[in-house]
Amino acid sequence: MTDGLVTSIDEAQVLTTTLSMPYTLTTGPAAGSFLFELGNHRILGSRCEVCSRTVVPPSDYCSRCGEAPDEFVQLPETGTVTALTRTDRGVLALIRLDGADADLLHRLDLAKGAVTVGTRVRAVWAATATQSVLDLDCFVLDEDDQPPGTAHPAGEVGLIAQVPHQLELEYQHSYGPHYGRLFDELASSRRILGSLCPTCRNVLVPPREFCDACFVRTGQHVDVSDHGVLQAFSVIHLEFVGQTRTPPYIYAEIVLDGSATRLIHTVAGFDVATAAERLSIGMPVRAVWKDPADCRGTLNDIDYFEPVPSPDQQ
Numbered sequence: 001m002t003d004g005l006v007t008s009i010d011e012a013q014v015l016t017t018t019l020s021m022p023y024t025l026t027t028g029p030a031a032g033s034f035l036f037e038l039g040n041h042r043i044l045g046s047r048c049e050v051c052s053r054t055v056v057p058p059s060d061y062c063s064r065c066g067e068a069p070d071e072f073v074q075l076p077e078t079g080t081v082t083a084l085t086r087t088d089r090g091v092l093a094l095i096r097l098d099g100a101d102a103d104l105l106h107r108l109d110l111a112k113g114a115v116t117v118g119t120r121v122r123a124v125w126a127a128t129a130t131q132s133v134l135d136l137d138c139f140v141l142d143e144d145d146q147p148p149g150t151a152h153p154a155g156e157v158g159l160i161a162q163v164p165h166q167l168e169l170e171y172q173h174s175y176g177p178h179y180g181r182l183f184d185e186l187a188s189s190r191r192i193l194g195s196l197c198p199t200c201r202n203v204l205v206p207p208r209e210f211c212d213a214c215f216v217r218t219g220q221h222v223d224v225s226d227h228g229v230l231q232a233f234s235v236i237h238l239e240f241v242g243q244t245r246t247p248p249y250i251y252a253e254i255v256l257d258g259s260a261t262r263l264i265h266t267v268a269g270f271d272v273a274t275a276a277e278r279l280s281i282g283m284p285v286r287a288v289w290k291d292p293a294d295c296r297g298t299l300n301d302i303d304y305f306e307p308v309p310s311p312d313q314q
């Protein structure tokens, strides 16, 4: 037995990780055409004749009357700043392009002069097209009424139908004193800890703050064996998101000696196709640990559980 609960919240491990979700965004006609034509150095808006309004970026439906736009129109590259804000990544502005009735949000490059509300600006195109809104690189001070940039001949507009996206959510997950201590001990000394309920005397693995049956605080960590008994198993053939092993593999519920709860892990070390013959409920199993150099302080430091005696010895 260990000296009770010694790990404080401050000492608990924190997992820093990123949740990544790749997906494609279906742009629709208006946004898809807008993005495509930026690559041709043309800024498209949409025109609603019911409301006599031209908006940019173009919209598939008029925000005033709900009608589909009568047409896409090409807008000039010049406009007037109507609002701006400074951020640590540059200056963002609302720009009323000449002939438009709504503002376009984009970034300003202030290197070529001070810009404020009412300043005349013009578009600067990116050197290489990426089929994104940044093909329109930025807006700069429109000095000396420069002639409009070279516009490509008008014609039927193109369309980018889908835009790939990758949503990245960075977050930190605190293991807390119980899981943190469990993972510390797994990584450093191959010990598996449970928490002892003072009322029912059950040992709960993984250790936790409260007993699931008595609803009382546990408070003391105790060692449990890396040997146990197979209580249930299932052969997994399906692939699904988040899997850490490649099917087929055996999902197992194991009660470690000295504990009262089922630990979910895998049973392996033999041909999975023979699982039904080799495995039986109530049979003893034992942990097969990874090489210490490969241990990361997770329950996967146990590579898998194997039947006792192992198939090699049978």
Ligand SMILES: [Zn+2]
Pocket (backbone or CB within 6 Å): 048, 049, 050, 051, 052, 062, 063, 064, 065, 066, 067
């Ligand atoms: Zn309208």
Ligand SMILES: [Zn+2]
Pocket (backbone or CB within 6 Å): 197, 198, 199, 200, 201, 202, 211, 212, 213, 214, 215, 216
């Ligand atoms: Zn209890």
